[in-house]
Amino acid sequence: MARDEVLQADVLVVGAGPVGLTLAMDLAGRGVKVAIAEIRRYAEPPNVKCNHVAARTMERFRRLGVAQKVRAAGLPPDHSNDVVFRTSVCGTELTRIPIPGRAERYTSREGPDTWWPTPEPPHRINQLFLEPILLEHAAALPGIQLLNRTQVTSFVQDAEGVEAVALDLDTGEERQIHARYLVGCDGGSSSVRKSIGAKLEGTPVIQRVQSTYIRAPGLLERIPGKPAWSYYSVNPRRCGTVFAIDGHTTWLVHNHLNVDEPEFDSIDRDWSIRQILGVDDRFEYEVISKEDWVGRRLVATRFRDRRVFIAGDAAHLWVPYAGYGMNAGIADALHLSWLLGARLQGWGEEALLAAYEAERQPITEQVSQFAMDHAQKMMKARRAVPANIEADDADGARARAEVGEEAYALNVQQFCCAGLNFGYYYEGSPIIAADGEAPPPYSMGDFTPSTVPGCRAPHFWLNDGRSLYDAFGPGYTLLRLKAEADIAPLVEAARQRRVPLQVVELAGEPAPEAYRHALLLCREDQHVAWRGDAAPADALVLIDRLRGAAG
Template sequence: MDASILVVGAGPVGTCLAIDAGLRGVDVTVVESRSAEDPPDAKCNTIASRTMEIFRRFGIADQVREAGLPDAYPTDTLYATSVSGPELTRIVMPSRSERSHPGFYDSEWPTPEPMVRESQMWLEPILRQCLLSLPNVRFLPETEFVSSTQDADGVTAVCRPVKTDDEFELRVGHLIGCDGGSSRVRKQMGVRFQGDGEISRTRSTLIRSAGVRELFGSRRPAWMTWIANSRVKANVVAIDGQDLWLVHRALDPGETDFETVDLEQSIRDALGVGPNFDFEIIRNEDWVGRRLVADRFRDGRLFVAGDAAHLWVPFAGYGMNAGIADATNLSWLLSAVHSGWADAGILDAYEAERQPLTDQVSRLAMAKMEENADLVAKQRVPRILTSRGLIGRIVRRRLGRKLLAANIAQMSPEGLNFGYYYEDSPIIPDHGQTPPTYDMGSHVPSTVPGCRLPHFSVDGISILDRLGPDYTLIRFNQSIDVAPLVQGPVPFVLVDAVRPTDPVFEHDLLIVRSDTHVAWRGNDLPGRIDELSQQLRGAPASSATSSAALQTIVTTPH
């Protein structure tokens, strides 16, 4: 074998998969068609709290948090008629230096790692540096994936340098396509996208101009400014808080010709400036918004993750973040197999867990986009909206109230970060209890198996920092003998802790995965410990297995 895992694509998703597997001791090869010197995209500008928790485990959370916007630059979301024009409403969010202050929408989130507003431009170099520091990860830039064949023992992948036709083969255990929406790996797998092929069309332009910052005047500057006026509907994102800005302009509904949005004039209309305002266009991308989820995430030893598996409109900033969650879910499962403690059946959990969830999240994003479209995008914006007179102020105030109510959840997506759960996973024993529902902006903490473990501290240390690389057994009652489980075939870290006061922690024992999802709970070990161990490692259950054998107590879920 040339490597246990071959990753195709070194964007944030593929890089995180390789880092996670590399940190687990698995040998990985990554091929990327871009040059190592090619500048990264500025597409994604939010790093979710759950993603920051992953980066905490990678050891790079502090470095990520300190990149991007200046310490004092706010992460507000502003709704206005232009960057320089009258405001409709504002969602006030903290700068890095304000992060410890109370009173923001996300101040009480249950995590030591709040979300970070930061461009992919600054994130990718940090991830790349982490990747290159791992001795068991090989990185091959300017190399494209051509094709693959698989058999019972592995995958033979054909690759070639982008500057030559000298094809070569790599023999690997598993191959993962993290190669974007036009994924060659997905197409070779015969996997099809399902959903909405076109929702919107957008022109996105990265510009350089120190003058944009000055357009906020004496007002608190914004990280993101949503714009609606009679000439353009747009969105402006602060990339470095100084002179780099990403300007999105939407085509009118039903319009297909990108050139109907004048490249330069539409930027001026969004900024609210005249012909003498200077800016430099660094690059432009025209793109189509879609809501698509692959009908399968796996074909034998081949998998897809990130945009190769799902695409949706970038509401709540969860596209890249969902892809990174795919990547680390799959890397853990693959590493378990290649490390020898798990059965190959554990890999069935990837599609069973991630496909339904990504479909669910894509629908939440779609619903939020449609809610905003009903308020602004589908409407003809009257000229009075930009008037500084009394009627203009009244119209802006009324629309602003509606926009604020519609978008707090999008800009502070607590539910998307902490509320989602895995149902019908083959490695989470049947428990007969329903996890609490969640929406984009809210969730109910729960230890029902499949849910995220509610955060707490052990001796002043975040439980995140006490979790093991595979499974952790949290014991709130030290009188329970857990040796028969932790000394079995499944790798466990045992954490003895004082039970938190939150009544959600009603069970004496919790089994938690490294991704913080609860796998099992009870007040004593089950009668068939071997059956529990087998399921946790993805091995086939014996005919004697029953859900009752794995349950020690059934209570009302919290």
């Protein structure tokens, strides 16, 4: 294509991080033509940020065909994913949260997160390893055009689409991009968010973290006991967190600054790292990069302006407890993808797109509050570390036992966060048919499986060995749990409106007790849209609501 020709796309995605790449992959699977503008060079390594892919994200990676590629990367197969609390990384162990490594992830039944009802448990992997897998997969898909070293500098929109101006950062040349829709996945300083007049509101600073990516070949052999994925250092001098990145020599060290340490350089970095690791001045390590960050609780005032949307860090920023920064962004992307896909395929009405902000904004508000509450409790715990926690006497032993017990109770919910994965629900949505029953409450760590419209359809394994979700179709899926229930009205209504509808027969299948109705209509994102013991009197009215045509 000549540089002066207008590039045509159905959707222009700004930003090729995990959120933007997942959005593009999912859209491409729906036959949508996608252009991705990214300021970095192709395969340029990302920052060392996210360390955790949540179960809900892995479920969708399964559907996109990348779950096994992702699970095969990261820490070595036999490397424990445990979270351990110590007086220092090389010090005395206080408590341990057991989490299986990837070699045992599907088979282990020991530990606080192995009971989860899902075909894809979570996976601990740093973004350094995750993003290249998503990039390679996306680049190979037909319908996706990657525009590296390209910055979207401006755009205008009208009733027909979005006209964007993109700058080639290497040549200085500009090009025009025309798209039906534009999605900003361009991070916390999002230019797309600013362009649509959205503002981040909430708590701008909860805590500052002096973070350092290091290479320390001699550290692993110094750590006593079974290795772990994450180490919490708890002593009166410095409290911090250390993540194993490659399982051998590279580590990410988070030094949690205190309230009286307002600047990243207000505390000696090398001294802090050594106090957290529990090593003296003779220990050698190399600083690969400084990854300092500010913990916040900010949610955008709007997620959309007509044909322009924002997702991920562009829409919300919070302290990454429970690992739900990137994962919440990917949930945004996949939610938006099926809405845009429905619209671009012609069966969804324009009003369907209003469900994105109506559903996702309240969820991000909920998750950010969970994260903020946990952050405040962790800050309080760090301020209360006993002065004698390292003492080699009975009082020191008692102090270590008490701190260990409190640390386990507080943190098992964030590292084994079933509630955040499976408990959240969409309430008051314009495209969900509520039936008067309230969704069950959930916490960070716990939830109650439910088929209340808006909740995630509870997972179970079919008699033929498939996951229930493997049987879901690309639009809506009608689950029939009683063979005598008449589904003809719903099937016909969907046919008339050209709504993709997959029928799954579940009579005789081992469905959980939560499945109390004969029929359930589920969305592709696994959330229940409607349920009943018989088809509604006017099935067309229901189908029209689900495709954004009600009223």
